[in-house]
Amino acid sequence: MPRQTATATETDRPTIVVLCGSTRFWDELTDAALYQTAAGRIVLSPGCNLKQPHPLWNSPDQADRLKQMLDTLHLRKIDLADEVLVVNPGGYIGDSTAREIDYARSLGKPIRYTHPADDGDSHG
Template identity: 35%
Template structure:
């Protein structure tokens, strides 16, 4: 349990510990079990949103440090003036934020453009390089990619020229979302990544 847990999160964790020893019959008419499941799902969504908020704050802090100006309206909307002030330039850390690029290797130019943008934004980038692989190597690479996604700061999805995603990329997107990772999308019209 994090030190900054809310009272509701503490009570939910205590309740979860208590229910681990219950049999199915211990729940009343099933309503209690359903409400507990809903509460856990809401907590997961809140954790995901908190992660995205921290990411946005860090990106705004970087933008402010680099250019001397920030997006005032977004900072006001997020209510993060104090956090940004506290996030003034930190000493350079050897641990860089990472971006994992997911997309079809048939459109390598798009993957490279997205990777270049992410690199310019200060992320260490992982992207596919092999355009043809056999089934055995494909399985190994899929497992490796999931591990990279799990450790990544953000995941950048690069759609095909028609805007669609292939099956493998859609699977990687679903995996990243399931982990609560911030997912950005490469937009070739503006040559940038967007939410």
């Protein structure tokens, strides 16, 4: 029996984009995920908004442990992604997002911004 080879459409996969940004902009992150998905991309995004109350992070100890785990998990999402989209309304980039950007750069990942800052990265 002849060996069948995969066609280009069977082996192509959509671009995987990871969203980075402060969860204080949860609505903007959700909106970016919607637009990226509608553009045919696979979206990896923060899965928890620790700024909203939830039983999983009721106590400060629970929240601290979860935050550490989520920070590491997000780096693994960056590992999987083809590119990074920084959701940064007003050009804002906090410390966690800045670390994620630095990590993505160290891997050579392309980085896009929803709101490019005039001076590169605006930390605040």
